[in-house]
Amino acid sequence: MSDRPATRYKVFHLLLLDESGSMSAIRQPVIDGFNATAQTVMELERQFPDQEHRICLVTFKGTSVRMPLFDETASELPRLNAESYHPRGATPLHDAMGQAITRLRVLTDGHADHRVLVTVLTDGIENASCEYSQADIQVLVEELTEKNWTFTYYGANHDARRAADSLSIRISFDFAAAPEAMPALFARDRESRLAYSRRLQAGKDVSRDYFSTDPSAN
Numbered sequence: 001m002s003d004r005p006a007t008r009y010k011v012f013h014l015l016l017l018d019e020s021g022s023m024s025a026i027r028q029p030v031i032d033g034f035n036a037t038a039q040t041v042m043e044l045e046r047q048f049p050d051q052e053h054r055i056c057l058v059t060f061k062g063t064s065v066r067m068p069l070f071d072e073t074a075s076e077l078p079r080l081n082a083e084s085y086h087p088r089g090a091t092p093l094h095d096a097m098g099q100a101i102t103r104l105r106v107l108t109d110g111h112a113d114h115r116v117l118v119t120v121l122t123d124g125i126e127n128a129s130c131e132y133s134q135a136d137i138q139v140l141v142e143e144l145t146e147k148n149w150t151f152t153y154y155g156a157n158h159d160a161r162r163a164a165d166s167l168s169i170r171i172s173f174d175f176a177a178a179p180e181a182m183p184a185l186f187a188r189d190r191e192s193r194l195a196y197s198r199r200l201q202a203g204k205d206v207s208r209d210y211f212s213t214d215p216s217a218n
Contacts, residue, residue, distance in 0.1 A: 009200060010052045010114045012071070013041055013193070014104055016096050018122035019061040022157070022177075023087040026123070029182035033189075034080045040190045041074040048197050056104060060096035062089030063128060067100060071107060090128035093120070097167075098132030101140050115200065116149040117193070123156040123177045125163055134166055141168040150196075150206070154185065 015037065023030065034057070041053045055077060057069040068084065069077060078084070097120070108114045126134070141151055145168070153164035156177035164172035175185045199206050 008050050008052060008113065010054065010108075010111050011044075011197070011200070012054050012056060012104060012108060012114065012116045013037070014056045014058070014100060014116060014118045016058045016060070016093075016100060016118070016120045016122075017085075018091060018093070018124065019059040019066075019085060019087050019089075020091040020122075020124060021061070021088045022123050026177050026179055026182055027082070027085065027087055029179045030121070031080045031082065031085055033182055033186035034085075036186050037189065037193075038074045038077050038079075040193055044193065044197050045074070047194075048201050051197060051200065056100065058096055058100040059085065060092050061087065063092060063130065064089070065092060065096045065099050067103070070103070091122065091124045091126055092128040092130075093122060093126040094129035094132040094134060094137050096129075097137050098129075098140065101137075101144065105140075105144065114148065115206065116144070117196065118149060118151045119154065119189070120152070120169075121154045123158075125158050138166075138168045145170070148207075154189075 015034065017030065017034065038055060041055055044051065044053050053074065054071050055069055055074055056067070056071060059066050059068070101118070104116065108116060145151065151169040151171065153160060153167070153169045153172040154175055155163055155172065156175050160172045160174045164170070173185075175181060196206055
């Protein structure tokens, strides 16, 4: 008799990537980090065959929110590069979150056994949204946190904890917006995604902070 669980979970990785002008200083490390995350997701599918992993990439700058990749397998993704990621403009964070979360919520309503990992990476606070307010995002995050969604906020050049709290996001980390600091950030992200999938595979609670001090210990 097989020990594999009867349920095959569908895990969506929603990555909201700041493309405002100040991100230019870490443009290449961010490109490399995103491509490494895509490789991690491919590895998760190989290591945990009872999980199907999908990627959604959303970038935001000025008054523009782009969703170049939505509900894609990692193996199908084009690599991010200097042409597809070109920082400039302001930071419409609330609009990016509101539009992407709303779209993904509609998509996941059709999947009974799904999980969603939402990761925001930004080096500045909201300053350009016109559709969604801070209060709107709080409502969305609070509602979906109770429905198998996990939100994580990476912030540089501002108080990440305070910014995350203002959006009702429980997990946050400060990072240094410097090229030499980015590999460690994405390495931590990789280990935390692996820890999440291990816990999901083992039937353990994944609602807690899987971005622990030592994710590999989960």
